[in-house]
Amino acid sequence: MDAFEVVIGLExxxxxxxxxxxxxxxxxxxxxxxxxxxxxTCIGLPGALPTINKKAVxxxxxxxxxxxxxxxxxxxxxRKNYFYPDLPAGYQxxxxxxxxxxxxxxxxxxxxxxxxxxxxxxxxxENDAGKNIxxxxxxxxxxxxxxxxxxxIVSHPDMSNSYEAIAYLKKLHNIVRYIDISDAxxxxxxxxxxxxxxxxxxxxxxxxxxxxxxxxxSFKFIEKAIKYETNRQIEAWMxxxxxxxxxxxxxxxxxxxxxxxxxxxxxxxxxxxYFPDPDLLPLIVSDDMIExxxxxxxxxxxxxxxxxxxxKIKIEDAKQLxxxxxIAYYFEEMIENKADAKTSVSxxxxxxxxxxxxxxxxxNSPVKADKLANLVSAITSSTIxxxxxxxxxxxxxxxxxxxxxxxxxxxLKQLSDDTAILKLIDEIVQNNQEKVQQYQSGKDKLFGxxxxxxxxxxxxxxxxxVVNKLLKQKLHK
Numbered sequence: 166m167d168a169f170e171v172v173i174g175l176e177x178x179x180x181x182x183x184x185x186x187x188x189x190x191x192x193x194x195x196x197x198x199x200x201x202x203x204x205x206t207c208i209g210l211p212g213a214l215p216t217i218n219k220k221a222v223x224x225x226x227x228x229x230x231x232x233x234x235x236x237x238x239x240x241x242x243x244r245k246n247y248f249y250p251d252l253p254a255g256y257q258x259x260x261x262x263x264x265x266x267x268x269x270x271x272x273x274x275x276x277x278x279x280x281x282x283x284x285x286x287x288x289x290x291e292n293d294a295g296k297n298i299x300x301x302x303x304x305x306x307x308x309x310x311x312x313x314x315x316x317x318i319v320s321h322p323d324m325s326n327s328y329e330a331i332a333y334l335k336k337l338h339n340i341v342r343y344i345d346i347s348d349a350x351x352x353x354x355x356x357x358x359x360x361x362x363x364x365x366x367x368x369x370x371x372x373x374x375x376x377x378x379x380x381x382x383s384f385k386f387i388e389k390a391i392k393y394e395t396n397r398q399i400e401a402w403m404x405x406x407x408x409x410x411x412x413x414x415x416x417x418x419x420x421x422x423x424x425x426x427x428x429x430x431x432x433x434x435x436x437x438x439y440f441p442d443p444d445l446l447p448l449i450v451s452d453d454m455i456e457x458x459x460x461x462x463x464x465x466x467x468x469x470x471x472x473x474x475x476x477k478i479k480i481e482d483a484k485q486l487x488x489x490x491x492i493a494y495y496f497e498e499m500i501e502n503k504a505d506a507k508t509s510v511s512x513x514x515x516x517x518x519x520x521x522x523x524x525x526x527x528x529n530s531p532v533k534a535d536k537l538a539n540l541v542s543a544i545t546s547s548t549i550x551x552x553x554x555x556x557x558x559x560x561x562x563x564x565x566x567x568x569x570x571x572x573x574x575x576x577l578k579q580l581s582d583d584t585a586i587l588k589l590i591d592e593i594v595q596n597n598q599e600k601v602q603q604y605q606s607g608k609d610k611l612f613g614x615x616x617x618x619x620x621x622x623x624x625x626x627x628x629x630x631v632v633n634k635l636l637k638q639k640l641h642k
Contacts, residue, residue, distance in 0.1 A: 166292045169402070171370060171395050173330050174322035177337060177632045178315050178356035179347045180293065181224050186312035187292045188215030193314075195353050199307040202566055207292075207312030210222045214444050221314040222450065224346035226458040228316060231340050232285050234269025236455055237284025242290075242445040244436045250306050251295035254410050259317075261439045264289035265448060266316075271340075273332040274465075283333050284321035284347055291315050291603065310354075316346070322361065322372070327391040331384050336360060336465075357382040360391060364398045378425055390418040394425045468493055476506035491528045493516075502538035505545045512541050516555065520562055532561045539568040547628055553577035576578045579628045589627070590639050593618045604640060615640070 186193055187208035205213035229236045240263045244256040266288035272280050272377040293315050295308040318337065324330045338356055341347045349356035363375040376394060381387045394416070401410035417424040463471075472483040487493050492513070499509045517537060521530060540561070544554045549572055557571050564571070572578050593615060604611040615636050619627055 169364045169399050170367050171325055172322045172365060172375075173324035173391065174361040174375075175320045175324070175330060175333065176359040176361070177318040177320075177334070178293075178359075179318060179341050179349065180462050181314040181384065182345070182347050182355075183218055183220045183224070185218060186313035187218050187221055187290065187435075188214075191312060193354075195350075199305075199309060199310055202309045203311070208254075208308050211549060215258065216442075217445070217448065218314055221316075222265070222448065222454070224344075225288065225290060225316060226450070227346055227461050228288055228318070228341070228456055229266045230459045230461050231344050231464060232266075232269035232271060232288075232318075234285060234288070237263055237265055237267055238450045238452075238455075239263065240265045240289075240448045240450075242442045242448065243439045244442050245291075249294065249297075250304070251297050251308070251311065253308065253311070257294065258442055258445070259291035260289035265450070266318075270404040271333060271336055273329060273336055276328055281323075281329065283323045283329075286319045286321050286350050288316050288318040291317055302480060307550055320355075322363075327395075330360070330391055331388055334384060334387065339465055339488065339490070343464055351382045351384075353380055357388060360387060360394075362391060362394045362398070364395065364402065374411050374413055376411065376413070376425070378418055378532075379415050379428065380385045383420060386418055386420055389423050390425055392614035393418075393423060394410055397425065399586075400582075406478055430460055439570040472506075476500070478507055478510055482510045482514070486510065491526060495527050495530075495534045498534035500539065502535045502542075504538035504541040508541050508545050509538070511603040512537060512544075512554070512558075516558055520558065531563075531565070532558065536561060536568060543568060543572060546632070547579055548572065549577050549579055550625075550629065553579070553625070559585065576624070577626065579626050587639075588633055589619050589622050590615075590635055593622065594639060612636070612640070 169500060172489050180193075183189060183193060186207055189204050190206050190479055190504070191207050192202045192389060194202065203372050206215055226236060240260055242258050243261040245259045245261070246256045248255050264287040268287070269285040269381070271283050271285060273283055275281055291314075293310050293313040294304055295311040298305040298307060320333065324333060329547075338349050338351075347355055351357070358381045360378040360381060361375045363373045364379070365371060365373050374396070378390050378394060378544070398407070398411050401407045415428045417428045418425050468487045469480065469483040471488060473480050485492075488497050495512055499513065500506060517530065517532060518527065521527070540554055540557055543557075545552055549557065553572075553575075556575060556577060557568060560566070560571050560575065566574075597615075597618070600611055600614060604615070616633065618630070619636065620629070
């Protein structure tokens with residue numbers, strides 16, 4: 166196995182979050198009744214003419230900025246001819262010779278901490294097909310998705326294992342969500358991937374026969390598919406049956422057996438009979454349009470640098486915060502509300518996220534950022550203890566109330582007044598003279614007993630730092 170290296174290239178289909186389809190004004194909403202969001206254009210009726218969705222062009226420009234790519238000011242739409250039941254026109258409108266987005270790149274972090282650059286060959290606009298639904302012996306076709314705008318983002322074959330492929334996909338997935346060009350919901354199929362895999366002896370620069378694993382929409386299954394297909398090809402080579410077993414084909418991944426299986430022979434470009442679409446003029450992108458839509462929000466890598474530099478938080482914490490744009494925005498709103506950054510990380514990423522039930526993300530949290538910021542400030546100001554803070558948060562998960570009112574209602578405000586705490590200490594010392602003498606004779610562990618007694622008699626509201634300071638003063642006299 167070590168005698169071979171793996172060559173992986175990825176084709177990511179990101180469904181653009183436009184309100185209408187790429188060539189018509191039909192809605193792109195997910196989950197509508199089958200075959201209701203359709204019109205003569207998106208189902209390919211003769212005489213229906215396509216018109217480009219400008220928003221899809223704008224989102225393409227935003228992607229080019231995010232991946233450091235060039236924009237081709239003149240690109241061409243082609244007809245990609247093939248027939249399947251979910252493509253009633255008999256062709257897909259795509260871009261072949263000249264895509265809207267040219268060469269770009271993404272940097273990923275390897276397992277050893279080093280950075281590797283993955284080249285992006287192109288990103289082109291095309292419409293999605295419909296959806297085949299197989300129900301026993303019956304197959305149905307839902308054309309609601311037909312015509313939905315896609316950006317197909319094609320990498321160079323620069324990845325060498327499943328770890329690198331998943332790192333690239335996760336970073337790209339995060340970026341398209343940050344720049345708001347796609348909701349990238351893998352469950353709904355708006356971020357899916359075709360995986361191209363081949364092997365070669367180490368040191369060989371030749372590209373051998375590749376297999377394409379089609380329509381993957383789960384990081385976990387993509388990783389398993391890459392590992393299985395890699396082993397399949399290596400075993401075929403070692404067994405002397407490589408040319409028979411490894412052919413240019415499209416394969417599917419069976420999630421029940423964790424195996425890839427042959428689906429059909431893989432076509433070459435010539436088999437699609439590409440030609441310029443006669444109904445569409447070349448797409449011209451002006452300098453003014455590029456200037457207007459190249460502005461994008463702060464990307465995850467930039468946020469990591471800012472968080473570690475400005476807030477002095479650990480890089481691992483910063484990476485966790487930016488792993489989801491909604492978590493990052495929640496954190497930033499806490500900072501805007503004057504919460505301490507380091508304490509906010511713990512209460513957001515550990516306490517709050519740990520309390521959110523499955524299926525509820527941070528955007529739908531019952532505790533909003535300003536409220537959690539107020540709770541953090543109450544803790545850092547010693548108004549309440551960290552333990553009491555957990556009680557407050559538990560209450561806020563079920564009740565929409567002000568933090569200050571909850572603290573008062575639950576009686577959790579810390580006692581920090583020296584006079585009141587000294588009065589408690591005097592009573593405890595007076596009632597435990599024998600233990601006082603033992604402590605003063607060298608049994609230092611008894612100090613914890615006195616702290617515990619003060620906290621018990623205060624109902625847990627005494628400020629531990631103040632208790633420790635005053636007890637030491639009292640017992641060391």
